[in-house]
Amino acid sequence: MVDAQQLVRLLQATAGGDQKAFAELYTASSSHLFGLLLRILKRRDWAEEALQDCYVKIWQKADTYAPDKGAPLTWMMTVARYRALDLLRVKRPEVEMPEDEDGVEIGFADESSGIDPEARAMEGEGLGRLEGCLEGLQEEQRKSVLLAYYEGYTHQELASVLDAPLGTVKSWVRRGLQRLRECLGE
Amino acid sequence: MKYQDATVKRMLAAEYVLGTLHGRARRRFERLARERADVQAEVRYWEDRLARLQHRFKPVTPRAVVWAAIEREIGVDKVVSLDSWRAPAAEASTARSPRWLQAWAGMATAASVVLSFALYREVNRPLPPPQLVRVEVPVAQPLPYVAMLHPQGVDAEWLVTVSPERKLIRVSASGKYPINRSSECLELWVLGEDGKPRSLGVLPNDGSSDLPMPRGVSMPKDPTLAVSKEPIGGSPTGAPTGPVILATPAQRVS
Numbered sequence: 535m536v537d538a539q540q541l542v543r544l545l546q547a548t549a550g551g552d553q554k555a556f557a558e559l560y561t562a563s564s565s566h567l568f569g570l571l572l573r574i575l576k577r578r579d580w581a582e583e584a585l586q587d588c589y590v591k592i593w594q595k596a597d598t599y600a601p602d603k604g605a606p607l608t609w610m611m612t613v614a615r616y617r618a619l620d621l622l623r624v625k626r627p628e629v630e631m632p633e634d635e636d637g638v639e640i641g642f643a644d645e646s647s648g649i650d651p652e653a654r655a656m657e658g659e660g661l662g663r664l665e666g667c668l669e670g671l672q673e674e675q676r677k678s679v680l681l682a683y684y685e686g687y688t689h690q691e692l693a694s695v696l697d698a699p700l701g702t703v704k705s706w707v708r709r710g711l712q713r714l715r716e717c718l719g720e
Numbered sequence: 721m722k723y724q725d726a727t728v729k730r731m732l733a734a735e736y737v738l739g740t741l742h743g744r745a746r747r748r749f750e751r752l753a754r755e756r757a758d759v760q761a762e763v764r765y766w767e768d769r770l771a772r773l774q775h776r777f778k779p780v781t782p783r784a785v786v787w788a789a790i791e792r793e794i795g796v797d798k799v800v801s802l803d804s805w806r807a808p809a810a811e812a813s814t815a816r817s818p819r820w821l822q823a824w825a826g827m828a829t830a831a832s833v834v835l836s837f838a839l840y841r842e843v844n845r846p847l848p849p850p851q852l853v854r855v856e857v858p859v860a861q862p863l864p865y866v867a868m869l870h871p872q873g874v875d876a877e878w879l880v881t882v883s884p885e886r887k888l889i890r891v892s893a894s895g896k897y898p899i900n901r902s903s904e905c906l907e908l909w910v911l912g913e914d915g916k917p918r919s920l921g922v923l924p925n926d927g928s929s930d931l932p933m934p935r936g937v938s939m940p941k942d943p944t945l946a947v948s949k950e951p952i953g954g955s956p957t958g959a960p961t962g963p964v965i966l967a968t969p970a971q972r973v974s
Contacts, residue, residue, distance in 0.1 A: 577922070578952070579921060582785070586789050593790075615739075683773055686739055708735075715734065
């Protein structure tokens with residue numbers, strides 16, 4: 535497990551231009567960012583490009599990290615996820631679904647096959663309140679939100695994978711998020 | 721869009737963080753978020769809540785080549801921006817370049833079009849053996865190695881140019897090689913003088929890609945490029961583990 539305190543120290547040293555600290559930061563965190571990027575982008579070459587972009591950005595913007603932005607790894611993974619989404623829209627502008635007939639899923643923490651992403655996302659611990667709130671959603675709403683989160687799907691891609699009209703899918707996402715907001719509170 | 725409306729603002733922030741807000745609406749929202757603290761707070765709210773889903777991403781160790789590229793970018797070559805580092809090999813010298821070089825540049829940039837056309841003509845005919853692409857004009861500056869990778873009996877090919885001096889490998893894919901993209905990939909190798917394969921990276925399924933030349937890999941005098949089928953993300957061992965689908969010589973353009 536990555537030690538958050540240590541990462542905060544490394545980030546602060548990186549902000550001061552310490553290349554050795556930056557290298558340690560990379561060693562401690564890159565596999566987490568890369569796993570996320572590979573999962574969303576599905577291609578190693580894109581994920582590697584994105585990973586490089588992320589760490590160059592982290593090197594340049596380490597000083598903008600403040601502990602009130604959340605745990606350092608969470609912050610870096612959020613940076614990575616946005617980078618992945620941007621890259622995905624540029625590189626995969628049209629609907630292109632992964633060929634997934636045999637149920638092989640890449641990049642999830644449990645490699646037990648045959649369990650779909652939303653089911654996997656519901657298992658395990660640490661989701662706490664979010665888990666409870668997700669369980670409170672209608673199945674389609676929950677699926678839509680989790681697939682958008684983990685796969686980076688657009689509305690169009692969700693409509694295709696869930697085999698539902700675009701308008702319906704948009705409303706699943708919107709209502710799902712609305713209900714989550716109500717359930718999670720401030 | 722009425723950004724003043726609190727409900728709309730909340731929903732846009734949620735969809736922005738989730739990723740379902742795209743294109744111009746996404747860019748517009750980013751601009752708004754930069755200016756408005758209340759919008760920023762809403763974005764932060766969702767980032768914080770949805771981040772709890774992050775632990776489901778399985779960590780995967782990246783190849784050493786990525787760190788090498790990052791080091792290069794922030795370290796010794798700090799003056800070289802990402803864009804110039806990635807600039808196409810030919811663009812730097814288009815202004816007064818000899819005609820052959822322009823021809824080569826044109827070929828590289830329009831490769832997918834040319835290849836698509838070539839494939840269109842080749843449909844339903846037996847595919848020719850791997851061919852070399854040669855440009856026969858001598859020059860002072862080092863030119864890339866070029867090879868056309870063309871697997872037998874499959875409607876797919878890749879134009880590969882390797883520029884060791886630029887530490888850049890450019891690949892243009894055409895057609896589709898039948899693999900299961902969620903679990904497999906095609907990896908490009910160069911056979912060294914010692915006959916041992918060294919990875920040059922994973923081939924794109926389509927379009928053009930620039931791959932950084934892995935550190936420590938050099939091009940032998942008469943290089944052979946090979947492609948093998950590997951698990952997604954590339955060979956776990958650093959050597960080919962799956963079937964080799966083709967091997968073809970690469971020629972230094974001279």
